[in-house]
Amino acid sequence: MSVAAATPHKAWQRRTPRAQFAVWAGWFFATALFVYCFSLISEKTIWAFVTDAPAQAGDLAVRMVPPDWRYIRELGRPIWDTINMATLGTAIAVVLAIPVAYCAARNTTPSVALVRPVALFIIVSSRSINALIWALMLVTIIGPGVLAGIIAIALRSIGFCAKLLYEAIEEIDESQVEAVRATGASRAQVTTYGIVPQVLPAFAGISVFRWDINIRESTVLGLVGAGGIGLQLNAAITQLYWTQVSLILLVIIGTVIVSEWVSAKVRHAII
Amino acid sequence: MLRIKGLTKRYRTGDLALKGIDLDVPDGQVMALIGPSGAGKSTVIRCINRLVEPTSGSVALNDVEITRLGSGELRRARRRMGMIFQEYALVERLSVMENVLSGRLGYVNFWQSWLRKFPQADIDEAFRLLSRVGLDHMANKRADELSGGQRQRVGICRALIQNPELLLVDEPTASLDPKTSRQIMRLIKELCEERKLSAIINIHDVMLAQMFAERIVGLQLGAIVYDGPPTGLTAAVLTKIYGEEDWSATIRKVDEDAPDEADDNAIAKAMPPASLERDRMAGLN
Numbered sequence: 314m315s316v317a318a319a320t321p322h323k324a325w326q327r328r329t330p331r332a333q334f335a336v337w338a339g340w341f342f343a344t345a346l347f348v349y350c351f352s353l354i355s356e357k358t359i360w361a362f363v364t365d366a367p368a369q370a371g372d373l374a375v376r377m378v379p380p381d382w383r384y385i386r387e388l389g390r391p392i393w394d395t396i397n398m399a400t401l402g403t404a405i406a407v408v409l410a411i412p413v414a415y416c417a418a419r420n421t422t423p424s425v426a427l428v429r430p431v432a433l434f435i436i437v438s439s440r441s442i443n444a445l446i447w448a449l450m451l452v453t454i455i456g457p458g459v460l461a462g463i464i465a466i467a468l469r470s471i472g473f474c475a476k477l478l479y480e481a482i483e484e485i486d487e488s489q490v491e492a493v494r495a496t497g498a499s500r501a502q503v504t505t506y507g508i509v510p511q512v513l514p515a516f517a518g519i520s521v522f523r524w525d526i527n528i529r530e531s532t533v534l535g536l537v538g539a540g541g542i543g544l545q546l547n548a549a550i551t552q553l554y555w556t557q558v559s560l561i562l563l564v565i566i567g568t569v570i571v572s573e574w575v576s577a578k579v580r581h582a583i584i
Numbered sequence: 585m586l587r588i589k590g591l592t593k594r595y596r597t598g599d600l601a602l603k604g605i606d607l608d609v610p611d612g613q614v615m616a617l618i619g620p621s622g623a624g625k626s627t628v629i630r631c632i633n634r635l636v637e638p639t640s641g642s643v644a645l646n647d648v649e650i651t652r653l654g655s656g657e658l659r660r661a662r663r664r665m666g667m668i669f670q671e672y673a674l675v676e677r678l679s680v681m682e683n684v685l686s687g688r689l690g691y692v693n694f695w696q697s698w699l700r701k702f703p704q705a706d707i708d709e710a711f712r713l714l715s716r717v718g719l720d721h722m723a724n725k726r727a728d729e730l731s732g733g734q735r736q737r738v739g740i741c742r743a744l745i746q747n748p749e750l751l752l753v754d755e756p757t758a759s760l761d762p763k764t765s766r767q768i769m770r771l772i773k774e775l776c777e778e779r780k781l782s783a784i785i786n787i788h789d790v791m792l793a794q795m796f797a798e799r800i801v802g803l804q805l806g807a808i809v810y811d812g813p814p815t816g817l818t819a820a821v822l823t824k825i826y827g828e829e830d831w832s833a834t835i836r837k838v839d840e841d842a843p844d845e846a847d848d849n850a851i852a853k854a855m856p857p858a859s860l861e862r863d864r865m866a867g868l869n
């Protein structure tokens with residue numbers, strides 16, 4: 314203190330010595346934990362297989378080329394099913410998400426105490442279960458096929474769309490709503506004139522974004538029997554037709570690139 | 585005639601925004617409500633059309649007690665009160681025409697408004713109002729393409745197409761430059777005179793209030809501390825409303841501005857009204 318008082322300069326450090334020690338201790342324990350976990354995993358790993366991996370991967374790659382291009386004639390229908398599953402599932406989800414979002418948004422919900430928790434529960438339960446798991450259950454309930462896939466996609470997407478939409482509703486400019494209300498408009502009119510125009514761009518963006526995600530999700534649903542190109546993928550892998558597998562993967566990549574391009578274009582056009 | 589008695593508002597946070605306001609606004613009177621931020625100006629006009637629910641007191645428009653109306657009756661009462669907002673509060677993504685016609689929402693049913701099938705009379709009136717404020721050529725523009733002054737004129741049209749008996753105007757010039765502010769205030773005053781409307785104008789700009797209102801009410805901490813003509817705003821009165829400050833410049837400036845305004849009006853009158861009125865209103869932004 315005496316030194317500090319004697320000099321005209323005030324001492325400044327980023328952290329107090331205590332905080333500096335805490336940061337150091339944090340790094341130390343994080344490193345120790347990493348080393349400990351690594352040793353645990355290492356004990357349960359058969360290292361012979363891991364060291365073998367490059368050779369195995371190389372072998373698989375060799376078996377996969379060239380892709381079996383003749384097989385593409387049989388893939389048209391499955392990829393069309395996949396796109397339809399994604400599109401119809403998204404459409405159903407979006408329609409169902411609108412009332413859920415309206416009930417979940419704090420500023421539009423009919424009742425904060427009763428209706429809002431129900432809407433939020435629908436959102437959480439839909440979001441917490443993956444489309445693949447929905448499909449697994451739906452295939453046992455309504456049998457294998459595209460319908461199970463569509464419903465699986467829809468159930469998974471309701472929560473996603475409703476959550477983003479209700480957040481958009483909560484972020485609207487209330488003064489515009491107030492101005493419409495001040496004209497003597499009814500509740501329905503206040504919604505269509507004050508709220509809908511404000512959330513419409515977000516709504517369109519969310520729908521296209523989710524459609525883009527669903528194209529990717531629907532490619533795997535066939536693995537559990539819910540239709541689409543995943544069925545072919547599963548069959549090709551189990552029969553070890555690696556040249557077909559590589560072609561299917563190429564087709565999936567192509568489809569996803571196209572869907573990403575479409576969704577980017579649409580979102581760009583809206584905003 | 586608007587009659588306010590003992591109007592009190594206590595917000596849920598416990599703040600007492602209005603402490604028993606008594607105020608009568610006769611038909612055709614343009615009244616400015618001045619006061620510092622937080623004095624309760626906005627709360628007063630929002631309690632009149634019940635965008636904010638008053639805690640107690642009475643608000644009567646032409647002997648209809650507004651504070652006791654059910655929701656359907658309240659909507660009908662709101663049709664008679666046009667409101668103009670600080671940041672225009674236009675629905676940004678709707679067209680100018682849709683924004684103006686939204687002033688008729690209280691008169692049409694849901695499907696008419698959803699399908700944009702407004703009665704032809706409403707559409708005629710909307711075009712008439714837009715041309716009155718010099719914006720008829722902008723009818724199909726989206727509201728967010730307009731400048732501040734143009735937006736506020738659309739806001740004025742939306743309020744007037746309601747065919748109101750009373751205008752509630754909340755800081756109409758707060759986001760406008762000084763010149764546009766004057767044009768907007770002059771427009772509101774002219775329209776009130778044309779239609780024999782009474783108006784309550786919340787405004788923090790004392791000079792504008794003095795220039796365009798025939799009566800000034802000063803609000804301070806939720807209570808009326810001045811009610812009189814613009815000429816009565818002396819340094820002592822302004823100190824009472826806003827607190828201690830050197831008011832000499834504020835008061836003197838009004839006198840300097842007065843001839844300017846007269847010149848403006850004289851020029852406007854000397855020109856052929858229809859086309860130039862529009863140029864004056866529209867061309868300047």
